[in-house]
Amino acid sequence: MKEAMAKVFLIIWCIILQLGLIKATYSKMNEQTVNVIDYSMKNLTVMPIFQQNSTTDINLRGNLLQVVPALSFQQSKKLKSLDLSMNKLDLIERGAFAGLTELIYLSLRDNRLTSNSLHVGIFQDLISLQDLNIHVNFFSYEYTLFLQSEISHLKSLVRLGIDLRGQLQINKCFCKLSELQDLELVGLRRYSDNLFQNLKCLKIEILSLDSVVFLAPDTFICFPTLKTLRIRIVYRFATYDTIISIFNSFKVFKGKNMTEISIYNNPHRNGFVLGHRHFAVLQEICLQKLNLMADSILGIQFGPFFKYGYTDNCLEELNINLMFDSTDSYVFAFCAFKHLKILGIPHVIFKDNRLERSTQNDVSYSFCLPKTLEELDYHSNVKSYSTRRIANLTILNGSNLKALNMANVTVRDCNGTIYGIENLEYLDMSGFDCRVLSEHLLSHFPKLITLIAQDATLGIGLNTLKNASEFLKINADLKHIDLMKNSIKSLPDGLFNHPFRQKLTIILDRNNFQSLPNFPSKPNTFQLISLKYNRISCLSEDDMAKLNIIKPSSIFLRGNPMECSCNTLTFLTWVQHSGLISDVHEIECISQNGTLVILSQFLQNLKTYEISCQSKLWITLASCISAFISLALIFGIVYYRYRFAFEYFFLRIKMKLRHYQPLSEEFIHDAFISYSHKDISWVKTLYDNLQSKGFSLCLYHKDFKVGKPIADCIVEAINSSRKIVFVITEDFLQSSWGTYEIEMTRMHAFREGRESMVVVILKDDIEKDKLPKALKEIWYKVVCIVWPSDPDAPYNSEEIFYEKLCIALSDSRIRMNDDNIQMT
Numbered sequence: 001m002k003e004a005m006a007k008v009f010l011i012i013w014c015i016i017l018q019l020g021l022i023k024a025t026y027s028k029m030n031e032q033t034v035n036v037i038d039y040s041m042k043n044l045t046v047m048p049i050f051q052q053n054s055t056t057d058i059n060l061r062g063n064l065l066q067v068v069p070a071l072s073f074q075q076s077k078k079l080k081s082l083d084l085s086m087n088k089l090d091l092i093e094r095g096a097f098a099g100l101t102e103l104i105y106l107s108l109r110d111n112r113l114t115s116n117s118l119h120v121g122i123f124q125d126l127i128s129l130q131d132l133n134i135h136v137n138f139f140s141y142e143y144t145l146f147l148q149s150e151i152s153h154l155k156s157l158v159r160l161g162i163d164l165r166g167q168l169q170i171n172k173c174f175c176k177l178s179e180l181q182d183l184e185l186v187g188l189r190r191y192s193d194n195l196f197q198n199l200k201c202l203k204i205e206i207l208s209l210d211s212v213v214f215l216a217p218d219t220f221i222c223f224p225t226l227k228t229l230r231i232r233i234v235y236r237f238a239t240y241d242t243i244i245s246i247f248n249s250f251k252v253f254k255g256k257n258m259t260e261i262s263i264y265n266n267p268h269r270n271g272f273v274l275g276h277r278h279f280a281v282l283q284e285i286c287l288q289k290l291n292l293m294a295d296s297i298l299g300i301q302f303g304p305f306f307k308y309g310y311t312d313n314c315l316e317e318l319n320i321n322l323m324f325d326s327t328d329s330y331v332f333a334f335c336a337f338k339h340l341k342i343l344g345i346p347h348v349i350f351k352d353n354r355l356e357r358s359t360q361n362d363v364s365y366s367f368c369l370p371k372t373l374e375e376l377d378y379h380s381n382v383k384s385y386s387t388r389r390i391a392n393l394t395i396l397n398g399s400n401l402k403a404l405n406m407a408n409v410t411v412r413d414c415n416g417t418i419y420g421i422e423n424l425e426y427l428d429m430s431g432f433d434c435r436v437l438s439e440h441l442l443s444h445f446p447k448l449i450t451l452i453a454q455d456a457t458l459g460i461g462l463n464t465l466k467n468a469s470e471f472l473k474i475n476a477d478l479k480h481i482d483l484m485k486n487s488i489k490s491l492p493d494g495l496f497n498h499p500f501r502q503k504l505t506i507i508l509d510r511n512n513f514q515s516l517p518n519f520p521s522k523p524n525t526f527q528l529i530s531l532k533y534n535r536i537s538c539l540s541e542d543d544m545a546k547l548n549i550i551k552p553s554s555i556f557l558r559g560n561p562m563e564c565s566c567n568t569l570t571f572l573t574w575v576q577h578s579g580l581i582s583d584v585h586e587i588e589c590i591s592q593n594g595t596l597v598i599l600s601q602f603l604q605n606l607k608t609y610e611i612s613c614q615s616k617l618w619i620t621l622a623s624c625i626s627a628f629i630s631l632a633l634i635f636g637i638v639y640y641r642y643r644f645a646f647e648y649f650f651l652r653i654k655m656k657l658r659h660y661q662p663l664s665e666e667f668i669h670d671a672f673i674s675y676s677h678k679d680i681s682w683v684k685t686l687y688d689n690l691q692s693k694g695f696s697l698c699l700y701h702k703d704f705k706v707g708k709p710i711a712d713c714i715v716e717a718i719n720s721s722r723k724i725v726f727v728i729t730e731d732f733l734q735s736s737w738g739t740y741e742i743e744m745t746r747m748h749a750f751r752e753g754r755e756s757m758v759v760v761i762l763k764d765d766i767e768k769d770k771l772p773k774a775l776k777e778i779w780y781k782v783v784c785i786v787w788p789s790d791p792d793a794p795y796n797s798e799e800i801f802y803e804k805l806c807i808a809l810s811d812s813r814i815r816m817n818d819d820n821i822q823m824t
């Protein structure tokens with residue numbers, strides 16, 4: 001199916017080409033994309049079929065292929081490079097590489113090839129092959145001879161990687177490989193003097209031995225043209241004399257010019273101190289680059305090293321992995337080297353005894369470097385504490401130094417200035433203890449481009465600067481700043497407020513920022529801002545506005561406790577529309593239901609979410625309202641049931657509050673009771689009851705003087721009583737006098753400022769609507785007491801009724817009467 005489609009596609013493609021519709025540049029671009037096929041690390045178990053005849057590059061590295069079938073690359077006649085390394089190949093069929101006459105590079109490295117995997121003439125078509133890697137396979141001793149003879153047909157071979165197993169000599173047939181320069185050998189651990197005898201015919205320049213345990217002294221005597229030697233020790237089998245035998249074997253290079261000698265992988269237990277016997281050998285060679293890379297070297301002896309540096313040598317690059325140095329200090333020996341450009345002495349633990357003793361309290365001191373030095377890597381893999389202060393440090397002969405890595409060389413403070421390396425472009429001061437920081441730490445590095453200061457307690461240092469504007473003032477070329485892991489909560493004002501020549505990339509990962517740092521609101525200052533793993537839950541409107549101005553190309557925010565909820569909707573909308581946040585696919589945010597979601601996925605449905613937020617708002621509002629209503633309802637029911645109780649308590653409270661009002665007048669009566677004559681018997685009982693409780697009451701028939709007009713009588717009664725009590729019954733409402741009295745009372749009450757003097761007793765279940773208008777108008781001032789008609793309701797007995805009435809009537813009485821009405 002795929003094939004058919006590919007063919008159809010090809011035909012269409014050809015038609016298009018024939019029509020000449022495609023511009024030359026376009027087709028060229030297309031050609032380029034077809035040329036390289038990368039199927040690396042795809043877990044392929046079967047060789048794919050390659051159709052294109054223009055493919056030049058096939059990468060099948062790191063799959064699970066077991067077989068290379070015949071004619072696999074038949075179509076790919078233009079193939080130049082084929083990588084089959086790191087598969088599980090145990091069979092290469094006859095003719096597998098047929099037709100690959102242009103192949104230059106072939107890697108079969110790291111497979112399971114054995115004696116039965118290859119056939120005679122397997123490489124015969126590979127007439128252009130220059131680079132063959134067939135090492136790290138399972139070939140047996142006998143088989144390597146066959147392999148060597150097969151390989152010897154590859155006349156154009158320049159580089160070869162091959163296994164050697166138990167060989168005493170390499171076969172003479174290799175002499176046919178007249179172009180061979182670069183040989184990598186695996187599998188042989190002990191190298192004898194005459195192993196390479198048959199290779200004298202060749203001009204090998206680069207030799208890599210990949211599994212060394214021992215080298216005989218004359219191992220390399222047959223390589224007169226050797227320039228580069230790389231030795232990898234077999235970690236498991238190395239013995240203490242491994243390194244001795246290796247240095248001994250270098251003696252044959254005496255007086256020669258060599259480009260590189262590298263030794264890797266000397267195990268810990270064979271650690272040695274680089275001393276006289278090693279330098280004595282090296283001194284005789286004009287060596288440009290020396291790599292001693294492993295955890296193997298315990299230290300360097302100062303004397304021999306100093307001497308090596310002083311005498312003529314060609315060393316331009318020195319990389320030594322130091323494990324531990326407690327014996328001596330070689331720091332001062334470096335400046336004697338005449339050609340040294342690159343110096344890498346990363347170390348695990350470094351104890352600088354000499355410096356400690358001499359400069360612990362010094363404030364001014366100096367170091368010296370080789371004049372030619374351009375790169376110095378002096379970092380430590382673990383923090384190595386030094387009691388040294390930076391104070392006033394001068395580096396002599398440092399004018400060529402461009403890169404300085406001092407990571408984890410933890411100085412005691414950063415309160416100082418470094419002079420003498422004015423051309424520095426790269427500085428790594430990670431791990432310094434910069435709690436005490438000088439504004440001028442970097443002020444003699446005017447060309448600084450990259451500043452790395454991770455884990456340097458700058459969160460404290462930067463914020464205690466007297467004038468943070470001074471700190472980066474001079475470093476106008478800065479481009480890359482890495483302040484990871486400094487516990488920074490905020491940046492001081494003005495730190496970045498300088499006219500930098502290039503846009504800055506600033507890494508502030510793993511700090512404590514909760515919002516956007518204090519950057520200047522200027523466009524074209526920042527290229528990239530990385531704030532991964534801080535404490536930002538969302539950006540404020542100010543932050544977003546600022547970022548809209550700054551407009552960096554990318555911002556990274558993954559690892560922050562981002563919030564994806566209706567509260568952060570503005571932020572989320574901004575993220576989607578601005579496109580400034582570059583890692584939305586990696587940011588996880590906490591959604592409203594507490595689950596983590598990938599921000600980019602969340603943003604895909606933002607519109608729907610927005611709507612649901614609005615409806616949520618309505619739902620909240622609606623539920624608020626309904627909650628309110630049901631509460632009111634419940635309250636209403638409760639109130640209705642306990643209405644008398646409420647009345648009672650409110651009354652008590654109300655009256656209590658009033659108790660302390662001073663009395664302005666004395667009255668003859670506590671109350672004037674206005675009632676309908678038809679209710680006289682009930683009122684009589686009321687009267688007696690109150691009378692017995694000590695109240696003086698004015699009743700119509702009892703107190704009104706005969707002969708006076710009734711209206712005058714009423715006014716007088718109102719004036720002489722503190723309270724007016726209306727006993728409102730059906731009959732009262734019918735009588736015209738009742739309404740008249742109310743009207744009178746109302747007018748009078750307002751005139752005299754005695755609005756609160758009215759008490760109403762409601763009998764006969766009279767609804768409020770039926771009350772006279774005059775009474776309704778002052779209802780809010782009226783104390784209303786209902787005669788118990790429903791004796792089942794709590795707090796609705798006659799007893800309580802009287803209690804209420806007493807309270808109402810004793811309001812505004814003088815305080816000493818209070819006790820009389822106290823009911824318990």
Ligand SMILES: *[C@@H]1O[C@H](CO)[C@@H](O)[C@H](O)[C@H]1NC(C)=O
Nearest residue numbers: 040041042043044062063064
């Ligand atoms: C290949 O297989 C390994 C192990 O089964 C798996 O972890 C890896 O993701 C696979 N790679 C691809 C590209 O499928």
Ligand SMILES: *[C@@H]1O[C@H](CO)[C@@H](O)[C@H](O)[C@H]1NC(C)=O
Nearest residue numbers: 010014052053054075077078
């Ligand atoms: C590649 O194949 C196309 C058509 O399939 C053909 O026209 C072209 O000549 C071939 N090129 C080579 C170099 O074989």
Ligand SMILES: *[C@@H]1O[C@H](CO)[C@@H](O)[C@H](O)[C@H]1NC(C)=O
Nearest residue numbers: 254255256257258286287314
């Ligand atoms: C080593 O190289 C120098 C120049 O760098 C040259 O003068 C000298 O002749 C060379 N020595 C040998 C032995 O090739």
Ligand SMILES: *[C@@H]1O[C@H](CO)[C@@H](O)[C@H](O)[C@H]1NC(C)=O
Nearest residue numbers: 335337338368370371396397
């Ligand atoms: C500076 O370097 C030169 C040559 O590398 C050296 O001779 C001189 O001693 C050095 N200066 C100091 C002060 O070490």
Ligand SMILES: *[C@@H]1O[C@H](CO)[C@@H](O)[C@H](O)[C@H]1NC(C)=O
Nearest residue numbers: 379380381382383407408431
């Ligand atoms: C510095 O030391 C710490 C541990 O002390 C280590 O985790 C870190 O990787 C070191 N940094 C470098 C650059 O080696």
Ligand SMILES: *[C@@H]1O[C@H](CO)[C@@H](O)[C@H](O)[C@H]1NC(C)=O
Nearest residue numbers: 363364365366392393394419
């Ligand atoms: C720092 O040391 C240099 C000499 O190494 C000296 O010229 C300079 O005055 C010193 N500066 C301070 C502030 O001590």
Ligand SMILES: *[C@@H]1O[C@H](CO)[C@@H](O)[C@H](O)[C@H]1NC(C)=O
Nearest residue numbers: 363391413415416436437438
């Ligand atoms: C920092 O250095 C300055 C000048 O060298 C000095 O006056 C000051 O006391 C130092 N501060 C601290 C905290 O050591």
Ligand SMILES: *[C@@H]1O[C@H](CO)[C@@H](O)[C@H](O)[C@H]1NC(C)=O
Nearest residue numbers: 466467468469470471473494
């Ligand atoms: C801080 O330093 C800047 C830059 O050197 C300068 O312009 C400013 O006046 C200084 N501010 C104070 C308060 O010293």
Ligand SMILES: *[C@@H]1O[C@H](CO)[C@@H](O)[C@H](O)[C@H]1NC(C)=O
Nearest residue numbers: 591592593594595597602609
């Ligand atoms: C939580 O919310 C997210 C997005 O709002 C949604 O995709 C997810 O299904 C929800 N999970 C649960 C358990 O409700």
